[in-house]
Amino acid sequence: MAGHLFEVDNLNIEFRRSDDKVYAVNGVSFSIGEGGTLGIVGESGSGKSVTMMSCIGLIRSNGTVKAGTAKFEGHDLLKMNRKQLEHIRGLEIGVIFQDPMTSLNPLMRIGDQIMEGMIEHHYATPRDAFDRTINLLGEMGIPEPKTRFRNYPHEFSGGMRQRIMIAMALACEPKLLIADEPTTALDVTVQMQILALLKEQQEKKNMSIAMITHDFGVATNFCDKIVVLYAGQVMEVAETKEFIRRPAHPYTIGLKNSIIEVGQRDRALKPIPGMAPTLTSPPTSCSFADRCPLVTDRCRNELPVLRQVDGNHMVACHRAEEVLNHAV
Amino acid sequence: MPSEHLLQVENVSKRFRVRGKTLHAVENVSFNLDSGKTLGLVGESGSGKSTLGRVALRLLDADGGRVLFQGHDIGRIPKKQLRELRRDMQVIFQDPQASLNPRMTVGAAIEDAYVIHKIGTKSDRQQRVEDLLQRVGLPPSAANAYPHELSGGQLQRVGIARALTLDPKLIVCDEVISALDVSIQMQVIQLLKELQKERNLGYIFISHNLAVVEYISDEIAVLYLGEVVEHAAAEDLFKKPSHPYTQVLLQSILKVPDPQSETTQALMHIKGEIPSPFSPPPGCTFHPRCPFAQDICRTKKPEPRDIGHGHVVSCHFAE
Structure with missing residues (x-):
C-alpha cells in the first residue's frame, strides 16, 4: 500500500506447550510508514516481541504463524523461504536486541562482527566494509574507532556494547530498524544517549523504526505513533499526540496511571488489579474484562473489534466513545 | 550510649580487590535512618548502591567506618548477638x-x-x-x-x-520492582507503603527509578562512583537538585508529555560514561563529565556542605 513500508495484517501466532496451546498473538494489525517511528507497547507476555520477530522469521520452534500477512515493501515476509528472509534481514531490516551481551559473539572482534553483515550481503567489498565500520564506530560515539575495532565485546561497557549493536544493525543502511527494548537494560543517562543517537541516524537516513518497549516515557518521547498490545491483541493505536491527549482504552489509561512520575509524591496509587492472562484458547470476549473498572456484561460475552473512533485513532473497546466523551 | 536512630552509617568505605587492583565501591558514606522512614539510594550501575545496602546489613564487612544498628556497632558485636540482631534486619532482592x-x-x-x-x-x-x-x-x-x-x-x-x-525493624529493598511490569510495580509499592505504616519499618530503598524513589522516600542520597554527591529530603532534592550529576540524572528521565503542552522532551546528548571505579578521577569524581567543571574541580575533592535545611551537596559551586 502506498506510503506504508511495513504492514502487518491479522497476524495470529500460537505456541505449543506440553499439554496445551498458548494463543500469543491474536489478529494483530498495524503499519509503519516510511521514515515513521512506531512504538509497540505492552507488558511482558503481551506479544510485542513475538509479533515483530515472527515477521522476520525469528520464532521459537514451538511457535507457528497460523494466519496473517506481514508485508515489507508489498512483499509478504511470512511467505518467504529462509533464504529470502536471510537476504532481507540485516540488509533491508536491521534488528537491535535488548541485551547486547548475549547477542554479540564473545569470541569475535567487534569490528569483524560489524563487517560480517556487509560482506555476507554483498553490500560492500571487505575493504569498503572496513572503512565503513571505522566510520560507523565514530558516528556511534565510540572513541578511537581504529583501536576499538580490534576489541572484544567484554572490553566494552553496556552502553558501548549497545552502540556496537546499533552499528551492526545500521551497517547495510536498512529501511526498517526493529529495536527490541534497546535501552531497557541501560541506565537513564545512557538511555538518553542511545535514543538521541538513534533519532539522529533515523533523520539522516529516513529510516523507519519499530520500537518495542514497555516504557511509556520512551514511547511517547521517541515515537510518532503508538500501538498498545494486551494478551496478543491490539487494544489501541493512535498518533502519539492523540495518544497522550485522549487515550480511549481503559487498559491504556490504567497503564498510564500505573506509572509513577517525578513530582507525584502526594498522589494516591490506583494499581490495575490482578494480572495479565495467558490465553489458552482464542479470545471470545474482552481479555481485559476481569481487570477493567468499566466492565459490563457485553465485555464478558462479545469480543470488541479494533475500530476507528477518530481519524487514525483505533480502539478495541465497547465503551471507547463513552471514555472519550468523559461519560464514564 | 543508646542512639535515637534505627541505623547510623558512619564514614563507611568498602573496597574490593580484583586481580591485584582495588575497586572503590563505597567511599566514606554516612547517613542516619529512623524507624518508619525511608532512605532512597539512587545512582547508576556501578555507583555502589547495592554494596552500601549490603554493608548496612553486614552482609559485607566494611573496610572503614562503622554501622550502628539501634546503637550496636554491628561490625564489632559477638556473632551470637549479631545473629539475634539479624532478625530485625532483612533484605528483599531484585530477582x-x-x-x-x-x-x-x-x-x-x-x-x-x-x-x-x-x-x-x-x-x-x-x-x-x-x-x-x-x-x-x-x-x-x-x-x-x-x-x-x-x-x-x-x-x-x-x-x-x-x-x-x-x-524486622529494617528492610533493605534492593531494586525490588525493577523486574516487574509497571501495573505490578504499583501494587508492590502500595504494599510496601502499607506495611511500613503498620509496622513502623525503616526502609533503605535502592532503585535506579528516580520517580519511584521520590515517591517512596523521605530522604534521598545520590551516589556517584561510591560517594554520596547529594543528600536531601526527597522534596528538596527534586525541587532543587544542586549537584550537576543529580541535575543530569533528573533531566534524563523521560516523562510522558503533559497532555496540555503536547511538546515532547528533547533528547539530550550527555557527555561520557561513569569512569572506572578502579581509578576514580582526582578531585571531584564527576569533573570529567561535568558541564560546569573549573580548575579546582580537577584537583580538589569537594567536601560535603549543607546548603540549608540539611540539604548536603559535595560540589565546590553548589549554593
Whole structure:
C-alpha cells in the first residue's frame, strides 16, 4: 500500500506447550510508514516481541504463524523461504536486541562482527566494509574507532556494547530498524544517549523504526505513533499526540496511571488489579474484562473489534466513545 | 550510649580487590535512618548502591567506618548477638526467583526462618505463614506452590512475606520492582507503603527509578562512583537538585508529555560514561563529565556542605 513500508495484517501466532496451546498473538494489525517511528507497547507476555520477530522469521520452534500477512515493501515476509528472509534481514531490516551481551559473539572482534553483515550481503567489498565500520564506530560515539575495532565485546561497557549493536544493525543502511527494548537494560543517562543517537541516524537516513518497549516515557518521547498490545491483541493505536491527549482504552489509561512520575509524591496509587492472562484458547470476549473498572456484561460475552473512533485513532473497546466523551 | 536512630552509617568505605587492583565501591558514606522512614539510594550501575545496602546489613564487612544498628556497632558485636540482631534486619532482592529455592514450596521457604530461629510449633508456624501470605495479597493455597508456578509479581510478594517473618525493624529493598511490569510495580509499592505504616519499618530503598524513589522516600542520597554527591529530603532534592550529576540524572528521565503542552522532551546528548571505579578521577569524581567543571574541580575533592535545611551537596559551586 502506498506510503506504508511495513504492514502487518491479522497476524495470529500460537505456541505449543506440553499439554496445551498458548494463543500469543491474536489478529494483530498495524503499519509503519516510511521514515515513521512506531512504538509497540505492552507488558511482558503481551506479544510485542513475538509479533515483530515472527515477521522476520525469528520464532521459537514451538511457535507457528497460523494466519496473517506481514508485508515489507508489498512483499509478504511470512511467505518467504529462509533464504529470502536471510537476504532481507540485516540488509533491508536491521534488528537491535535488548541485551547486547548475549547477542554479540564473545569470541569475535567487534569490528569483524560489524563487517560480517556487509560482506555476507554483498553490500560492500571487505575493504569498503572496513572503512565503513571505522566510520560507523565514530558516528556511534565510540572513541578511537581504529583501536576499538580490534576489541572484544567484554572490553566494552553496556552502553558501548549497545552502540556496537546499533552499528551492526545500521551497517547495510536498512529501511526498517526493529529495536527490541534497546535501552531497557541501560541506565537513564545512557538511555538518553542511545535514543538521541538513534533519532539522529533515523533523520539522516529516513529510516523507519519499530520500537518495542514497555516504557511509556520512551514511547511517547521517541515515537510518532503508538500501538498498545494486551494478551496478543491490539487494544489501541493512535498518533502519539492523540495518544497522550485522549487515550480511549481503559487498559491504556490504567497503564498510564500505573506509572509513577517525578513530582507525584502526594498522589494516591490506583494499581490495575490482578494480572495479565495467558490465553489458552482464542479470545471470545474482552481479555481485559476481569481487570477493567468499566466492565459490563457485553465485555464478558462479545469480543470488541479494533475500530476507528477518530481519524487514525483505533480502539478495541465497547465503551471507547463513552471514555472519550468523559461519560464514564 | 543508646542512639535515637534505627541505623547510623558512619564514614563507611568498602573496597574490593580484583586481580591485584582495588575497586572503590563505597567511599566514606554516612547517613542516619529512623524507624518508619525511608532512605532512597539512587545512582547508576556501578555507583555502589547495592554494596552500601549490603554493608548496612553486614552482609559485607566494611573496610572503614562503622554501622550502628539501634546503637550496636554491628561490625564489632559477638556473632551470637549479631545473629539475634539479624532478625530485625532483612533484605528483599531484585530477582525473587533467584532468591528462592526452586525445590522448596513457597510455604516452606517462608516457614524456614521460624524453623531456624526455633519459633513456635509446627501448626503455629503454618498459621503464621498463612497470615503472612494473606497480608501480602496471596491466597493460602500459594503455600503449596513452587516458585516456577508463580508470576514475577507474586514471587516478589513471597519475597516480601519472607522478609516480614521475624518482624524486622529494617528492610533493605534492593531494586525490588525493577523486574516487574509497571501495573505490578504499583501494587508492590502500595504494599510496601502499607506495611511500613503498620509496622513502623525503616526502609533503605535502592532503585535506579528516580520517580519511584521520590515517591517512596523521605530522604534521598545520590551516589556517584561510591560517594554520596547529594543528600536531601526527597522534596528538596527534586525541587532543587544542586549537584550537576543529580541535575543530569533528573533531566534524563523521560516523562510522558503533559497532555496540555503536547511538546515532547528533547533528547539530550550527555557527555561520557561513569569512569572506572578502579581509578576514580582526582578531585571531584564527576569533573570529567561535568558541564560546569573549573580548575579546582580537577584537583580538589569537594567536601560535603549543607546548603540549608540539611540539604548536603559535595560540589565546590553548589549554593
